Amino acid sequence: MTMSARHHRFEALVGALLPDLYRYAYWLCRNRALAEDVVQETLLRAWRSLESLRDEKAAKGWLITILRREHARSFERFQPELVDVDEVVLPAESGDAGERAVDAAVLRRAMAGLEPEFREPLVLQVLMGFSVEEIAGVMEINPATVLTRLFRAREKLSVALDRPLQSLESEA
């Protein structure tokens, strides 16, 4: 493969996935600068081992796997001082801003408060659109554990938001 063809292939592969890679990295480390560093290192490794990616449909999982490893490495190298998600100034979403924007900020705080083992599968499912089996593959845990964590993550969020998803006891 010529260098220009390699460049083209790489740009096509990562271009569309980059925003979600960054967001995933952000929710792993909850720090903007570190997230960008992790994404940078991920792309460097991906570029170097581009030939190892046989099926381009698997690019998303391939990149996420590299990113998780880079994130783990970054924590081996140093323990960054994380910026709490409360302090991150995020612009209000467009559209029906008002109440929805407030909800997003509250949700972000609630997400940041979740333990990593609950937060990560939820991010992979909701943000990245991964199936339970794909999440199990990425996180190297069994699908039943993924289902349990996802269920518990939503329950925890609903409690943190003070919005119970409706209890069985209150039905009768």
Next chain:
Amino acid sequence: MSMVADATGCIEFRQAIGADPHRRDPALLRHRIGCRSCNQYALGVEQLDRALAVALAVPVPEGLAHRVVLRAMSAQRWSRPAIATAAAVALVALGAVLGVLWSRSPAAYGPMSLGAEVMAHAHHEPSSWQAGLESVKAKRLSGVLERGEIALLDAAQLGPVTYARTCRFRGYDVPHLMVQSVAGPAMVLLLPHERLTTELGLDEDGLRGVIVPVGTGSIAIVAADQAAVAAVRQRLITAVRVGI
């Protein structure tokens, strides 16, 4: 999945939908249609997920794609930490290679090199080689060493010195000695101003030698026989102090 039984109950339904709101198993759909409360639960989960999708989509830094993609492709096969490590290793390796080349190649005897000048001095002062076996007087030896800023620590260890003269060498007055050993005589230049980081071997026109870093200077030893070089070297290192 075990969370969905054939006859789906409310708990199983909520566990399944709470884990994956997009599941569309027929058993789940049947339960949802028949259970108003679980339908409300499912709607609540879907609403939470819609809000979550918005909340998780944190803003991506401006220009991120341009920065990181270009940097990755321009980095080729080297990451930043790898470049730093490789650069450090390369510098050390380069130093080692240059040291070896300096000590072994003919370039070490180039017109301006220390090795070449030592060998030239050995060749151009033949009288020193024909000095005989009579030792020079102690006073003469101490005078030559003193002018050359060399301290004699152990005269007995130095052994018989049959020639001692102050020579101009590379801009300095340095002691030029002929030291006897069982393997024959060796010419010695004591060089307090020539600082070396590594030993330099000499081999030219039937003469062999070495320039050894000692203290803040060095000692050059040249002889017809390598054994003489080795024997005199061993004694000199403890007999004199060169430099600080």
